[in-house]
Amino acid sequence: MQKGHRHPLSHMIAEINRIFSGLGFVFAEGPEAETEHYNFDMLNVPKDHPARDMQDTFWFKDSDVSEPTVLRTHTSPVQARYMESHEPPIRVIVPGKVFRNESTDATHEAQFYQLEGLYVDKGVHLGHLKGTIEYFFSKFFGGETEVRFRPSFFPFVEPGVEVDMMLKGSDSKLANKWIEVMGAGMVHPNVLKEAGIDAEKFSGFAFGMGIDRLAVMKYGIEDVRDLYTGDLRFVNQF
Amino acid sequence: MKVVHDWLKEYIGDEAPTATEIAELLTFHSFEIEEVVSVGEDDVIDVDVLPNRSADCLSHRGIAREISTLTGKSLVYDPLATKPEMSETNKLKITIENAEACRHFDLALITGVTVKESPEWLQRRLKAIGQRSINNVVDATNYVMFGLGQPTHVYDADKFLKDGDVWHFGVRLAKGGETVTTLGGDEYQVDETIQVITNEADGSYVGLAGIKGGAHAELDGKTTNIILEAGNFAPSLTRKASQKLRLQTDASKRFENGVSTNIILYAIAELTRLILEIAGGELEGYAHARPVDINNQSVSVTLSHMNALLGLTLIEGEVEDIFERVGFVYTKTAEGAWEVTASFERTDITIAEDVIEEVGRIYGYDKVVSVVPEAVPVVEYNHRHYYSELVRDVLVANGFSEVITSSFRKKDQIQLLNALASDKSYMRSSLIKNITESLDKNAAFTDLLGAEDTRVFEIGTVFTKDEDTVKEHMSLSFGVRLKPSGYSGKEDKVLQGIVTALQEALGVDINPALEKGVAEIDFSNIISSLPPVTGYDSVAVAEEISYKAFSSYPSMSRDIALWVTEGTTAEEVMQVLGEHSGELCVRTSLFDEFTKDGRTSLAFRLVFQAPDRTLTDEEVNAIMESIYKVAAGKDWDVR
Numbered sequence: 001m002q003k004g005h006r007h008p009l010s011h012m013i014a015e016i017n018r019i020f021s022g023l024g025f026v027f028a029e030g031p032e033a034e035t036e037h038y039n040f041d042m043l044n045v046p047k048d049h050p051a052r053d054m055q056d057t058f059w060f061k062d063s064d065v066s067e068p069t070v071l072r073t074h075t076s077p078v079q080a081r082y083m084e085s086h087e088p089p090i091r092v093i094v095p096g097k098v099f100r101n102e103s104t105d106a107t108h109e110a111q112f113y114q115l116e117g118l119y120v121d122k123g124v125h126l127g128h129l130k131g132t133i134e135y136f137f138s139k140f141f142g143g144e145t146e147v148r149f150r151p152s153f154f155p156f157v158e159p160g161v162e163v164d165m166m167l168k169g170s171d172s173k174l175a176n177k178w179i180e181v182m183g184a185g186m187v188h189p190n191v192l193k194e195a196g197i198d199a200e201k202f203s204g205f206a207f208g209m210g211i212d213r214l215a216v217m218k219y220g221i222e223d224v225r226d227l228y229t230g231d232l233r234f235v236n237q238f
Numbered sequence: 239m240k241v242v243h244d245w246l247k248e249y250i251g252d253e254a255p256t257a258t259e260i261a262e263l264l265t266f267h268s269f270e271i272e273e274v275v276s277v278g279e280d281d282v283i284d285v286d287v288l289p290n291r292s293a294d295c296l297s298h299r300g301i302a303r304e305i306s307t308l309t310g311k312s313l314v315y316d317p318l319a320t321k322p323e324m325s326e327t328n329k330l331k332i333t334i335e336n337a338e339a340c341r342h343f344d345l346a347l348i349t350g351v352t353v354k355e356s357p358e359w360l361q362r363r364l365k366a367i368g369q370r371s372i373n374n375v376v377d378a379t380n381y382v383m384f385g386l387g388q389p390t391h392v393y394d395a396d397k398f399l400k401d402g403d404v405w406h407f408g409v410r411l412a413k414g415g416e417t418v419t420t421l422g423g424d425e426y427q428v429d430e431t432i433q434v435i436t437n438e439a440d441g442s443y444v445g446l447a448g449i450k451g452g453a454h455a456e457l458d459g460k461t462t463n464i465i466l467e468a469g470n471f472a473p474s475l476t477r478k479a480s481q482k483l484r485l486q487t488d489a490s491k492r493f494e495n496g497v498s499t500n501i502i503l504y505a506i507a508e509l510t511r512l513i514l515e516i517a518g519g520e521l522e523g524y525a526h527a528r529p530v531d532i533n534n535q536s537v538s539v540t541l542s543h544m545n546a547l548l549g550l551t552l553i554e555g556e557v558e559d560i561f562e563r564v565g566f567v568y569t570k571t572a573e574g575a576w577e578v579t580a581s582f583e584r585t586d587i588t589i590a591e592d593v594i595e596e597v598g599r600i601y602g603y604d605k606v607v608s609v610v611p612e613a614v615p616v617v618e619y620n621h622r623h624y625y626s627e628l629v630r631d632v633l634v635a636n637g638f639s640e641v642i643t644s645s646f647r648k649k650d651q652i653q654l655l656n657a658l659a660s661d662k663s664y665m666r667s668s669l670i671k672n673i674t675e676s677l678d679k680n681a682a683f684t685d686l687l688g689a690e691d692t693r694v695f696e697i698g699t700v701f702t703k704d705e706d707t708v709k710e711h712m713s714l715s716f717g718v719r720l721k722p723s724g725y726s727g728k729e730d731k732v733l734q735g736i737v738t739a740l741q742e743a744l745g746v747d748i749n750p751a752l753e754k755g756v757a758e759i760d761f762s763n764i765i766s767s768l769p770p771v772t773g774y775d776s777v778a779v780a781e782e783i784s785y786k787a788f789s790s791y792p793s794m795s796r797d798i799a800l801w802v803t804e805g806t807t808a809e810e811v812m813q814v815l816g817e818h819s820g821e822l823c824v825r826t827s828l829f830d831e832f833t834k835d836g837r838t839s840l841a842f843r844l845v846f847q848a849p850d851r852t853l854t855d856e857e858v859n860a861i862m863e864s865i866y867k868v869a870a871g872k873d874w875d876v877r
Contacts, residue, residue: 004693006630007640008783014627017620018777024614027623032645032699033665033708048474053481059655066706071645071654071665091614097645097699101658110658111645119611126598127549131608149603151268151595153288159547159595161603162270186547189591203547219785230641230676230694233788236687 008215008238009113009227013095016115016211019139020093023132025117028092030078032099033060036068038077043156044190058101071099074208075116076156079187082118083195088202089121095211106223113211120187120197120204126159129184129205133163137181141218143170148178157185157206174217181217182209240367241301243281245385249302251314257281263308267599269295280366292495294583297387307564307600317386318583322507327523328404330465331438335410337529339433340447342470342502343409344526346510347395349463351375351519360516375457375464378512387583388468388497388505389489391435391451393444395463398455401439405465408436409447418443420450420485432479433471448476448493449485466513468506470499499532500582536579538571539590547591548598549606560600566593619771622712622762625744626697627775629714629761632743636736638693638716643672651703665701665708669715672696673756677719684722685845686793688825692719697761711763717756729755744768793824793847794858798865801837801875808840811874815842818868820861822846822853839877 017027030038040052051057051073058071075094082092094116104110119128130147137145146168149161164178184207189199212224219238221227226234243257255263261271261283269291272284287295294300299317306313313319330345355361356377364371364380371377379390398405412418412428419425426446428434435445435452445452448471457464476493480486503526510521545552557576561568565581580587587593598606630640646662657663666672673694681692695716702709716736718729730752737757741748746767750757802811808828815826823844830841844865846858866876 001635001637002689004634004637004639006634007642009642010626010630010640013623014777017623017774021616021774022613023611024616026616026618027620029620029622031710033701033710048477050477054656058657060708061653061655064652064703064706064708069708089614091611099645101656110662123546124611125547125549125609126603126606127609128611130549130606131610134608135610147608149606150266150270151288151599151603152270153290158589158591159598186591189589219783221785222787228642228644230643230672230679230696231788232639232641232676232680232687232689232692232694233683235639235641237785237788238783 005236025091025093028082028094030081034072034077039070042080042194044188045155075114079118080195092118115211117207124203137165141167144168156188156191158188160185239285239287239296241283242366245298245363246302249313267308277366282366290586293585298385317508318504325523330525331404331406332527333408334527339472340409341499341530342528344468344506346466346524347522348519351517353461374517382509386505388501390468393455393465394457394461395465399439406438408438419453426483447471449490468502498583534580536577538575539593540575544594547594560597624771625765633695638695641676641694641696667702669696669713670756670758673715673717677717681719681722685795688827712761714761715758725754733757789847789849791852793845796844799841799877804836818865
C-alpha cells in the first residue's frame, strides 16, 4: 500500500509543538466559536473598536447563542482562557484555526491558521521575546536566524512590536533578507488583570503569526487558498 | 498619511534629514513606511501611522515633531508651541446640544477676503499629496487639516441666513427624514444617529459633523466675508455615522481615531493666519464653545519597571533625555518614581507601559538583547494533538492523505449573521460532505497522482445547534473511492479494515457512521475516553519537500503495452519512454508485467498534462506515435 500524505499544516504544527515543548511551552487550545467576551473584551479591545465590526468579524445569530459569539478572529482568546485557569509561570503556544470576514486572494483566506505564544512569569521582558522567536525560527527553518523589532500597536500588548526575521547564510530563496513575520509585544497590564494575574508582580510576552504564512516561507506555496481546497495534487507533494 | 518632504521642512527647517533618512528613522522608531516617491520636484513619504498615534501624527506637524524627537533637534516652527491670543466677536453664536458628541466648536469671522487661485507653493504641496487645488481659502482649510490634523470648514457669510444680527450655528443629532447636501452636490439621508451642523436661524442642516461640509453657503469667486468652523466630534459616533452614510473622508478618519480637544484653537488660529496671508481680509473675531475638555493626566513610572519590561539597563539620565526629546513634562517623586505628562496632542500616553514603550522605541529596539528562556519540563500534554497524530500515522500508513477543508457550507444547521458569500453562510455540522466532495474531485486525479484509488481524511471542528447555544467538537472523517466513476459499493469493506486498524491503535471501539464510502466519528468524544498522555512521540523528520505549483488543467492518460525480450528490464524501457515522451508527460508508471514463451510483456501508463492549457487528443497521439516508432526501432512489439 502506497503511503498517504499529511497536510503541510499538520506537519508544521507538529514541528512547532516539538520545538516549543522543548522549552516547556504547553500546546493549549480553545473554541473556534468564541464569545465576544474572550475574543475582544478580555483582550483590551475597546467596545467600539473597528475589529468588532461585521465587515471584519463573523458573528453568530443572537437566536443561536446565549451571549454574543463570533468565529474567533485570532488565537489570542486562548491566552485569556489559559491565564484565568492557571497560575504563572505560564508558557503556552496555541496553534489553531481563525476566521476573518475579508475578501480572499493568494495571500488571504477567510479561514487560516495562527500560532499564538504566551510566556508569563516574574521578570519576563522584550529580550525573552526576541530570544524565543529567534530560537523558534532557527529550529524551524534549520539555520541561524536573526530577529528585529519595529514599533507597532495592538490593543492587547504594550509595548507592541512588529517582528521581522532574517535567515542567515542559507541558500534558501528567503535567506539574507528581512521578512515581516508577526505581531508581538509585552502583554498589556489590563489583559493580565482581567485574567486575574497580578500585573505588578508578573509580566509576559505574547506573539501571534500566521502558520499559512510560514507555509509560504518554508515550502514556497504561492497561493494560501490551496491549503483549504482538499486537493491532493497539492497535499500529495508533502 | 502622505507626507511631503518640503512641507516637513516648514517645521523642521532646511537642515531636515533627507526623505530616505526620514523613512529609515521612522521605520525603526515610529511607523512603517509604505513607500517614498517623487511627485514632480517633491519627495513624498507614505507613512502608515499607527492607530494609537492618529491623534497627533495624521499631520505634517506631528510627523515633523516625531522626527525632531528622533534626531534630538527642536522644530524651527511649531504652530502648537504658543497658545494663540483670540479676540471674541458677538456676531457669532454656537449652540451645542450634546456635549459628549461635540466637545469643542470654534468659529471665526473674516471680512474682505479675495477668493482666487492659491499661491504656487500651496498648490504644489496639496498636489503632492493628491489633493486638488480649489481656491486659496478652501485650500487653506485642507492645508491646516493635513498640516495640523484638525479638519475645518468654511462658509460664505453672506449666503448664510442670519438669526437676527448674529450667525447662529448649532451642533445636534439629526431628525429622521431630513437630508444634507454636501460639497460636490451629493445628498445624504440622515437620522437621529448622525450629528449635523445646523443653521439655527431656520433649523436647516448645513453639514455632516466630522465627516463632510455641506454645499450650503459655498464659496464662489464673489465671496468676501467668510466664517471658519472647527469642531471636535466623538470618535465612535463619527465612525458609525461614516459607515452608515458610506462616506469616509480625511476628516472622518481623523475624528474616528480621536483628535485632541486642545488642538482646535491652534488650528483655527493657524487657518486664520494663513487666509489673511494668502487671501487678505480682516479678522473680526472668534467664538468658542468648549463644553468638554480632555486633558492628559500624569503617569507614574519607575526606572526599574522600565528596565524590567524592556530588558535594558538604562540609566536615569538616558531616560530623562528621551522624556525631554519627546516633550514629556516630568517630576521626580520622593519615592524615586517619575510623574510624566505628555504634551496635549499626544492622547496615547495613559499608563506606565505607554511611557515605557516611548522610551524603548526611541532608544531603539535593536539594543534589546536576545535571551532564550531556560527550558523547563512541559506541565501538560495536549490530548487532542497527541491522539490526532496517532490517527494520522495510522491513516497515512493506509494510503490516506489529509485534507483541511472549508468550515463554511452553503446549507447546514447554523447560519452566520454575516456571511462571506451565499454559498458560505453556514457552519459545517459534519465533515462527511466535505470528504465526499474531496473524493469526487480527487478521484479524477488518480492517474495523475499515480494512485490506485483515492483516500482522504480530515480532523476538524464541526458546529451543531444545541438548545440555546452553538456546540463544537472535533470530528474525524475518512473516505475511500475505488473508481473515478463514483462510489462502487465496495468501499465500505475497505473502511471496515481501517476502522479495525484505528481501534487497535486507540484501544477503543469507534463505531463510525458510514455513508457511501465515508466514515465519521465524534473524535472529541473518543478522546475523552482515552488514557492521559504522558509525553509526545518524536516527530518524524519530514523528507526534503520541494513544492511545485500544480497545473489546474486536466491530464490525459495513455497506456502502452510492449513485448520485450526476456532480460530487458522495465527500468530500461521506462528510461527510453522518458527520453521520448517529452515535457508534457508528467508521470510514467508500470502497471502490468508478465513473462510468456521467453518474452516479457510490460504495460505502462503515461499521464500527460500541460501547465498552461488543456491538451488535445491530437497532441498526445502525436507523442504516442513517436514513442511507437522508437519502440519499433528497438524491436519491442507494441501489443
